[in-house]
Amino acid sequence: MPLPPQLAELTAAVAAGKRVDTVRLTQELLAAGQSPTTIVEQGLVPGMAIVGEQFKRNEIFVPEMLIAARAMKEALKLLEPLLAAAGIKPKYTVVIGTVQGDLHDIGKNLISMMWRGAGFAVVDLGTNVSPERYVAAAREHNAHIVGLSALLTTTMPAMKDTVRQLKEAGLASTKIMVGGAPITQAFADSIGADGYAADAGTAVELANKLVGAAA
Amino acid sequence: MTSREKVRRSLAHQSGPVAVDFGSTGLTGMHVSCVAALRAHYGLPIHPVKVCEPYQMLGEIEDDLARILGSDCVPANGRGTMFGFPNEGWHEWRAPWGQVVLVPAGFDPREEPSGDVYLYPEGDKTVPASGHMPAGGYFFDAIVRQEPIDEDRLRPADNCEEFTLLGPADVAHWRREIDRCRGETRAVVSGIGGTGFGDIALVPAAFLKHPKGIRDVSEWYVSLIERPDYVREIFEFQCDIAVRNLATFAEIAGDTVDVLMICGTDFGTQNSQFCSPATFDRLYAPYYRRINDWIHRHTRWKTFKHSCGAVRPLIDRFIDVGFDILNPVQCSATGMEPAALKADFGGRVVFWGGGVDTQRTLPFGTPAEVRAEVTDRLRIFSPGGGFVFNTIHNIQARTPVANIVAMIEAIADFNRAGA
Numbered sequence: 001m002p003l004p005p006q007l008a009e010l011t012a013a014v015a016a017g018k019r020v021d022t023v024r025l026t027q028e029l030l031a032a033g034q035s036p037t038t039i040v041e042q043g044l045v046p047g048m049a050i051v052g053e054q055f056k057r058n059e060i061f062v063p064e065m066l067i068a069a070r071a072m073k074e075a076l077k078l079l080e081p082l083l084a085a086a087g088i089k090p091k092y093t094v095v096i097g098t099v100q101g102d103l104h105d106i107g108k109n110l111i112s113m114m115w116r117g118a119g120f121a122v123v124d125l126g127t128n129v130s131p132e133r134y135v136a137a138a139r140e141h142n143a144h145i146v147g148l149s150a151l152l153t154t155t156m157p158a159m160k161d162t163v164r165q166l167k168e169a170g171l172a173s174t175k176i177m178v179g180g181a182p183i184t185q186a187f188a189d190s191i192g193a194d195g196y197a198a199d200a201g202t203a204v205e206l207a208n209k210l211v212g213a214a215a
Numbered sequence: 216m217t218s219r220e221k222v223r224r225s226l227a228h229q230s231g232p233v234a235v236d237f238g239s240t241g242l243t244g245m246h247v248s249c250v251a252a253l254r255a256h257y258g259l260p261i262h263p264v265k266v267c268e269p270y271q272m273l274g275e276i277e278d279d280l281a282r283i284l285g286s287d288c289v290p291a292n293g294r295g296t297m298f299g300f301p302n303e304g305w306h307e308w309r310a311p312w313g314q315v316v317l318v319p320a321g322f323d324p325r326e327e328p329s330g331d332v333y334l335y336p337e338g339d340k341t342v343p344a345s346g347h348m349p350a351g352g353y354f355f356d357a358i359v360r361q362e363p364i365d366e367d368r369l370r371p372a373d374n375c376e377e378f379t380l381l382g383p384a385d386v387a388h389w390r391r392e393i394d395r396c397r398g399e400t401r402a403v404v405s406g407i408g409g410t411g412f413g414d415i416a417l418v419p420a421a422f423l424k425h426p427k428g429i430r431d432v433s434e435w436y437v438s439l440i441e442r443p444d445y446v447r448e449i450f451e452f453q454c455d456i457a458v459r460n461l462a463t464f465a466e467i468a469g470d471t472v473d474v475l476m477i478c479g480t481d482f483g484t485q486n487s488q489f490c491s492p493a494t495f496d497r498l499y500a501p502y503y504r505r506i507n508d509w510i511h512r513h514t515r516w517k518t519f520k521h522s523c524g525a526v527r528p529l530i531d532r533f534i535d536v537g538f539d540i541l542n543p544v545q546c547s548a549t550g551m552e553p554a555a556l557k558a559d560f561g562g563r564v565v566f567w568g569g570g571v572d573t574q575r576t577l578p579f580g581t582p583a584e585v586r587a588e589v590t591d592r593l594r595i596f597s598p599g600g601g602f603v604f605n606t607i608h609n610i611q612a613r614t615p616v617a618n619i620v621a622m623i624e625a626i627a628d629f630n631r632a633g634a
Contacts, residue, residue, distance in 0.1 A: 017440075058487050058528075063436040063494075070437070101351035106432060128349045153578045153611050154353050181485040182574040199486055 004032060007043045010075075014047025014117075015054075017067030019074050026075040036082040040119060044072055048117025052201030062110070065200065069113035076116070090121040092211045095137045096147035097125035099158040104151035107180060107200075111147060114200040115207060120145075131158075131165035138166065143174050144211045147203070148193075150180040159183070160191040167192060175210040179203060218287035222402035222473060225600040226517050226539065226565055232630045233597045235604045236567065238276035239288035239404035240476050241268045242521045242542060243568070245610040245619075246353060247316050250274030252616040257283050263307055265317040269334070270297035270346065270421065271609060272310070272354040284623055285630075288603070291396050291405035291472060294388040296321070297355075298346060299337040299422030312353065312612070333358075336424045345421040353612035357419035361431040371448035373428030377420055378409050378456045381463050389467045402473040404519070407464050410457045411478030412450050412502050413439075439494055446498055454502045458509050465514050474540065476519045477506060483524015486549040495529060500536050507537025519567065523608065525549040527556070534563050543608045544569030546592075553595045566596055567603040571622055577606060578614045582621035589625040597629075 006025050013021040029039050051068045054060040060068075083089075094115050098108050105127050116122050123141050125133055138146050146166060150159045163176055175194040178187075188196035195210055197203035216224075216232070224231040238244045245253075250264045251274065265275040276286065294301050300321020308318045311330055321338030330350025336342060346355035381389070389407075396403045411417070418435045420426040429435050429445075438446055480499075482489050490498075507518050517539040525548035526533075526541075533541060544566045546553045553569060569592055571577050576588045596602040604626055610619060 055487070061487065061491055061494075062484070062489050063440045066433055066437050067440055101349050103347060103349055103352075103356040109433065153574055154613050155351075158351070184575070 003038075003042060004029065004034065006032070007034070007039070010039070010043035011047040011050070014044055014068055014071050014075070015050040017064060017071050019067075019071040022071040022075050023078070026078050030078065030082075036079045036086070037088055039075075040079060040083070044075055045117065045119050048072055048114060049204070051117070052114055052204050056199055056201035062106070065110060065113075069110075069117065072113070072117050090119055092119075092144045092207075093121040093123065093141050094145040094147055094207065095123045095125060095134065095141055095143040096149070097129035097134060097137075098127040098149045098151075099155050099162055100128055100130045101158050102150050102152050102155035103127045104149075104180075107151065108147075108149040110200040111149070111179065111197070111203045114204050115147075118204045118208065120207065129162075131162040134162055135165055135169045135171075138171050138174050139169070143171075145175050145177055145207055146171075147177045147179070150178075150183060153182050156182060156187065163191045163193055177203065177206060177210065218401040219399065219403075219473065222287050222603060225603055226473070228562060228565070228599060228601040230598065230600055232633060233593055233602065233604050233626065234287045234402070235285045235626060236288040236404070237281065237284045237286040237605070238267075238273075239286075239290045239402075239474075240406065240519070240521075240542075241271065241273060242476070242479060242608060243605045244268065244271075244273040245276065246612040246614075247272050247274030247310070248312060248314055248353070248612050249610050249614055249616070249619060250276060250280065251314055251316075253284075253619060254280055256616050256620060259283075263315045263317045265305060266319075266322070267292070267302065268296070269318060269322055270355050270357075270416075272316075272348075272612075273609060274316070285627060287401055288404050288474075289396065289399055289401040291389075291392045291403050291468070293406065293408055294385055295408070295422070297421050298322075298334050299424075311348070311350070334421075336422055339424060342424045345419070345423075355421075357416065357421040359419045359431050360426055361429075361434065362427060364429065364434065369428065369442070369445060371428070371445050371452065374445075374449045375452045376423060376427065377417075378453045380456060381407070381460050386463065386467065389464060393468050393471050396471050399471075403471055404474045404476065405464075405468065405472045406476035406519075407457075407460055409453060409460060410475075410506050411480055412453065412499055413446065414478065414480040416479065436489065439490055439498060443498060450498070450502045454505055457506060461506070461509055462513070470515055472514075472516055474519050475510060475514075475516045476521070477510075477538070478503070479521040481521075481523045482529050483522055483526040483545065483548055485547075486525055488525065488528060492528060492532065495532055500532065503533075503536040503538070511537060517565070523548075525551060527551055530556075530560050530564065534560065538564065540565040540567045540603075542567040543605065545607050547572045547574050547607070553592055557595050557598075561596070561599065561601050565601045565603065568605045568607055569596055569602075570604045570626075571606050573607045573609070573611060573614075577618050577622065578611060580618065582615075582617045585618045585621040586625045589622050590629060593626065593629045597633075
């Protein structure tokens with residue numbers, strides 16, 4: 001069955017952050033009998049992928065990304081109850097937070113939104129998260145990925161400590177991703193993280209790669 | 216040559232010894248723990264260091280330390296703090312990392328058994344806290360106190376409560392402060408507040424008891440695109456007040472002040488910008504231009520723009536709207552390679568910063584690595600003036616004192632070699 005043109009329109013609406021159009025198109029597609037899974041996978045996810053690409057190329061900036069994510073969130077409000085009722089769960093779960101001692105969350109929130117937009121289940125622990133909370137949440141949710149964010153040089157040691165505790169917890173199938181302004185690939189490697197992403201777009205690509213590797 | 220002459224030469228893009236700043240603004244200072252460590256290292260009298268900026272917990276760099284550091288600048292400070300209480304009435308406080316510091320009277324924290332510390336606007340504990348230093352932290356972050364947003368009832372005036380004319384207490388303070396700075400042999404750096412547009416650190420308004428309007432960080436960024444007229448009205452009101460305050464301040468300060476810190480709005484992230492050039496042109500440029508034009512028409516002050524991050528695509532615009540000085544010159548961000556910045560913009564803007572990376576080299580490198588980087592930056596940025604040495608933003612807590620000392624020695628050696 002050919003895909004209805006509204007799916008492409010939905011993709012464009014999400015990418016442009018048009019909240020009203022995104023909600024209307026989602027409603028129209030549902031009314032026309034399109035499955036929530038298709039709407040997510042063929043409509044919303046490609047839209048947020050465009051956002052990630054444009055962000056990486058500096059064609060859009062933080063405000064535009066936030067607006068697109070809000071549009072997506074409105075559509076998901078309609079779709080998630082239907083997906084839950086049908087027993088459909090995202091294939092992969094990520095746990096994310098800003099490390100202990102650090103209250104900064106813009107970067108963490110952007111990545112969280114992009115991961116949601118890529119079809120991951122996201123458990124957001126917020127800011128100032130202790131290593132113990134990361135470990136407990138990773139266990140509880142069988143996380144495929146744990147994402148650690150830090151903005152401050154003074155909290156980079158907390159990131160190192162968290163990675164160590166996650167490793168020691170023996171969560172063999174859980175990959176650890178790190179990011180934040182002062183973080184580099186070299187630092188990520190030195191603390192034993194499985195991946196480092198410099199921006200929210202790259203974080204999606206890397207997460208997809210890591211869960212593929214972990215599957 | 217006096218320190219002031221050194222700075223003025225550099226601001227005029229003339230060659231000479233490298234001018235240095237440590238502590239003349241809330242963006243070019245040091246964490247209070249680093250100040251204490253340096254005092255101990257250099258054998259200066261040991262006493263509790265004043266926290267001159269309680270939000271970032273910056274320490275006062277007194278004249279004895281400033282001389283050793285070779286700082287050529289001195290601040291003329293405003294009366295207030297980020298938390299709305301004045302910087303006066305000092306008392307001792309033991310910080311969570313064990314250091315006894317001096318804090319102003321309004322600094323009356325709630326300290327939780329968990330180690331979290333909370334501060335209150337105007338020191339008033341009957342209203343919700345506006346600042347939070349998490350356990351293990353070294354400074355405060357603003358607590359967002361966002362009332363539910365009703366689009367139909369949003370009024371730009373709600374976001375303008377903080378923009379007021381200088382009152383009699385402020386004027387009296389500035390007269391005293393400027394009198395203190397008369398006859399200074401160092402460059403005087405000041406700032407009157409209210410001249411920066413949309414500074415995200417100020418949006419949550421940690422100084423207000425009941426902030427209204429848009430106070431959430433993400434909501435503010437969204438407003439740049441979804442509510443541009445709302446933002447424009449705030450900036451318009453703010454700019455009118457700022458220009459009137461500048462006129463008042465200019466009468467008091469005159470030529471005693473060399474540099475005025477205008478705006479701390481960060482336009483850069485580590486790899487990109489917080490807004491497009493088009494948004495900058497539409498929303499910010501007209502107001503920056505008005506402020507800078509007024510200052511350049513009526514005073515001899517040089518205007519100071521701070522923006523962290525990868526701002527190369529915006530530097531031409533900063534220059535075009537009239538800024539004389541760019542800080543902190545975050546060379547670790549994308550597109551901010553020092554040699555290319557100097558080549559492309561060095562003749563048109565003064566780089567105040569860029570001296571050493573505070574994300575990597577200074578906190579985590581060896582003294583030898585610090586020395587090498589500092590010397591490299593001095594070689595790149597100093598030719599032809601247009602450079603005031605400073606670290607890239609404030610020196611953060613936990614920075615090894617040996618690294619700070621290596622930096623200071625590298626600057627002194629460079630200036631000696633060039634003399």
